[in-house]
Amino acid sequence: xxxxxxxxxxxxxxxxxxxxxxxxxxxxxxxxxxxxxxxxxxxxxxxxxxxxxxxxxxxxxxxxxxxxxxxxxxxxxxxxxxxxxxxxxxxxxxxxxxxxxxxxxxxxxxxxxxxxxxxxxxxxxxxxxxxxxxxxxxxxxxxxxxxxxxxxxxxxxxxxxxxxxxxxxxxxxxxxxxxxxxxxxxxxxxxxxxxxxxxxxxxxxxxxxxxxxxxxxxxxxxxxxxxxxxxxxxxxxxxxxxxxxxxxxxxxxxxxxxxxxxxxxxxxxxxxxxxxxxxxxxxxxxxxxxxxxxxxxxxxxxxxxxxxxxxxxxxxxxxxxxxxxxxxxxxxxxxxxxxxxxxxxxxxxxxxxxxxxxxxxxxxxxxxxxxxxxxxxxxxxxxxxxxxxxxxxxxxxxxxxxxxxxxxxxxxxxxxxxxxxxxxxxxxxxxxxxxxxxxxxxxxxxxxxxxxxxxxxxxxxxxxxxxxxxxxxxxxxxxxxxxxxxxxxxxxxxxxxxxxxxxx
Ligand SMILES: Cc1cc2nc3c(=O)[nH]c(=O)nc-3n(C[C@H](O)[C@H](O)[C@H](O)COP(=O)(O)OP(=O)(O)OC[C@H]3O[C@@H](n4cnc5c(N)ncnc54)[C@H](O)[C@@H]3O)c2cc1C
Numbered sequence: 001x002x003x004x005x006x007x008x009x010x011x012x013x014x015x016x017x018x019x020x021x022x023x024x025x026x027x028x029x030x031x032x033x034x035x036x037x038x039x040x041x042x043x044x045x046x047x048x049x050x051x052x053x054x055x056x057x058x059x060x061x062x063x064x065x066x067x068x069x070x071x072x073x074x075x076x077x078x079x080x081x082x083x084x085x086x087x088x089x090x091x092x093x094x095x096x097x098x099x100x101x102x103x104x105x106x107x108x109x110x111x112x113x114x115x116x117x118x119x120x121x122x123x124x125x126x127x128x129x130x131x132x133x134x135x136x137x138x139x140x141x142x143x144x145x146x147x148x149x150x151x152x153x154x155x156x157x158x159x160x161x162x163x164x165x166x167x168x169x170x171x172x173x174x175x176x177x178x179x180x181x182x183x184x185x186x187x188x189x190x191x192x193x194x195x196x197x198x199x200x201x202x203x204x205x206x207x208x209x210x211x212x213x214x215x216x217x218x219x220x221x222x223x224x225x226x227x228x229x230x231x232x233x234x235x236x237x238x239x240x241x242x243x244x245x246x247x248x249x250x251x252x253x254x255x256x257x258x259x260x261x262x263x264x265x266x267x268x269x270x271x272x273x274x275x276x277x278x279x280x281x282x283x284x285x286x287x288x289x290x291x292x293x294x295x296x297x298x299x300x301x302x303x304x305x306x307x308x309x310x311x312x313x314x315x316x317x318x319x320x321x322x323x324x325x326x327x328x329x330x331x332x333x334x335x336x337x338x339x340x341x342x343x344x345x346x347x348x349x350x351x352x353x354x355x356x357x358x359x360x361x362x363x364x365x366x367x368x369x370x371x372x373x374x375x376x377x378x379x380x381x382x383x384x385x386x387x388x389x390x391x392x393x394x395x396x397x398x399x400x401x402x403x404x405x406x407x408x409x410x411x412x413x414x415x416x417x418x419x420x421x422x423x424x425x426x427x428x429x430x431x432x433x434x435x436x437x438x439x440x441x442x443x444x445x446x447x448x449x450x451x452x453x454x455x456x457x458x459x460x461x462x463x464x465x466x467x468x469x470x471x472x473x474x475x476x477x478x479x480x481x482x483x484x485x486x487x488x489x490x491x492x493x494x495x496x497x498x499x500x501x502x503x504x
Contacts (some may be wrong), residue, residue, distance in 0.1 A: 003026050004026070004272075005027070005029075005272045005490065005494075006029050006259060008031055008276055008282070009030070009033075009039060009467075010037040010276070011039025011277075012038070012041065012230065012476055013466040014039075014274070014276030014466060015030070016466075016480050017483040019230070019233055020070060020487040022071065022238045024487065024491060026490075029239070029240045030239060030242065031247050032245065033244070033245070033277075036227070036228075037231035038223070041223040041227050042224065044313075047418060048367065049367050049418050050365075051373055051420070052375060053422075056326065057192075057326065058081065059476070061217055075229075079220075079229035080220040082217065082218050083215045084324075084362070087212075087215065087216045087326065089327045090185040091327065091330070092185075093331050096113075098110055100185065100186075102211075104122075104126065108123070115179055115182075129206065129209035136160065136206055140203070141481055142481050142484070143485070144484075167201075168200060168201065168202060170183060170187055171198075172202035181330075185330070186205075187200075189204060191307075193306065193439060193474060194307045194437065194439030195444075196344070207475075216326070218363065222366060245264075246263040247261070248260075249286050250273050250275065250288065251267065251269075251288075256460060257272060257273040257457075257460050271462065272462040272463070274465075275466070276466050277432060277467075278431075278467070278468075279434065279469030280300060280305065280435065280437070281432045281434045283300060284300070287463075295453070295459070305384065306382065306439035306442050307437070308436040309427070310377075311375070311378075312419065312420075313376075313421075314418070315371065315417045319360055319372045321361055323361075323408045323409070326357055327356050328353070329355075329403065331351040331353045333352070345385045349392075353379065355376070355378075356374060357375040359375070376404065380423075382424055382437040383425070383437075389424065397421055423436075424436030441453075443473055449471055452471045452473075453465055454471075455482065461493070466482060470482050470485075471485070
């Protein structure tokens with residue numbers, strides 16, 4: 001007899017979990033509120049201009065290869081990736097810039113401009129990280145989360161402590177590179193986690209290292225194509241995806257999740273339910289109050305959520321072929337680390353740092369010939385902090401358009417053909433993201449590893465979480481790792497009579 005699993009949401013975490021479960025022999029149905037897969041990366045079109053909404057940086061393609069291979073498929077049959085060079089150009093407050101690149105010789109040559117000792121320091125840092133990767137990745141990021149006691153393995157602890165995990169990412173890089181510009185350039189990945197480098201643990205320097213060592217990639221057709229590829233693979237291995245079918249409530253009876261009730265009133269029974277909908281949103285909207293376990297409103301109010309993002313999606317009637325795919329402007333404000341700035345609680349209306357993706361240079365089909373699409377992201381406070389978006393939105397948009405000149409996108413206004421904006425409220429209302437906190441729970445010590453919400457929900461049996469809220473964290477790479485763990489826990493709790501022997 002097979003076991004039926006219902007998954008709420010076809011975001012990356014829901015899709016990856018579905019693929020692995022179906023590969024094991026589970027019967028899997030996904031109910032998705034939207035009309036397409038991908039969640040935050042589902043994208044949209046404005047006429048002939050096609051936009052990614054969320055992720056633009058793909059790391060560790062081998063995780064996708066592994067996921068597809070686990071069910072006998074080949075990732076490259078579904079999605080074509082191109083490697084980007086340089087990885088990202090960082091432009092500083094003083095006009096200087098640094099191209100992060102996997103060509104380490106070229107990178108060291110650039111570093112010499114910032115200080116003659118920096119190339120040798122980079123060499124030291126890189127070699128240390130080859131070891132740190134071995135010690136940190138498998139035991140901490142790629143294994144199902146353990147209880148705090150499960151981490152008390154003397155050899156693992158001794159090895160990990162050698163890398164000073166108590167340090168902040170900022171302090172970590174400052175130890176190697178005295179120049180603040182280089183420090184912030186290498187620590188900017190903290191923003192993937194919705195955090196300031198002074199508040200983020202140095203364990204995440206592994207992400208910086210992985211980008212140097214393995215590069216960053218773009219799926220042809222954009223992350224919309226990645227979402228479509230994951231969804232196609234899921235259906236090819238037997239998963240049924242029901243679009244435009246929002247879940248109203250998870251049904252929990254006698255302390256056990258036993259199905260879902262859809263918005264149209266239909267009830268679907270299941271042996272287990274996996275929630276991929278955003279954690280805070282799901283707790284406050286679809287998990288019945290009696291099954292919330294420790295995640296009461298009071299607890300949720302104590303938890304810390306990431307920043308939000310203000311987004312401009314622009315279709316323009318020209319191309320900027322001379323500018324890189326990924327560019328980031330770091331304003332001097334990035335150096336402010338007093339608590340409100342470090343928490344992204346303040347809207348910078350003077351000189352905001354921002355990021356622009358210029359994907360048409362490698363993926364021209366996303367716009368009419370000679371035109372391009374631009375994706376502009378500005379970190380802004382989540383909705384816990386007061387910003388009157390209906391009042392602020394237009395002037396903020398105008399400021400950001402002016403700022404774009406700092407990255408070489410001059411006179412953009414004149415070239416705009418189509419435009420869409422997102423504020424923190426759009427993320428909340430259209431993507432069901434709690435507080436508009438797009439990078440989910442922050443990765444502070446009190447919300448890491450065993451202190452992050454567990455994949456097994458503690459308020460009901462056979463109810464699981466998958467996505468950015470659970471260990472190991474909120475990016476695509478970590479969510480793919482979490483999907484392996486979800487399948488591990490589900491198959492412990494709901495074993496199959498005859499599991500299929502592929503996958504982990
Ligand atoms: C602007 C931005 C930039 C980012 N950049 C990067 C990047 O470059 N690299 C990277 O790795 N990550 C990046 N991320 C993070 C990445 O997008 C997220 O980690 C990822 O999308 C989260 O996946 P998830 O599985 O948690 O699901 P989500 O993407 O949150 O999807 C959840 C799904 O659940 C559905 N849902 C919600 N409620 C219901 C309901 N009641 N019934 C049915 N379905 C429901 C939603 O419609 C959605 O499809 C970025 C995110 C944003 C927003």
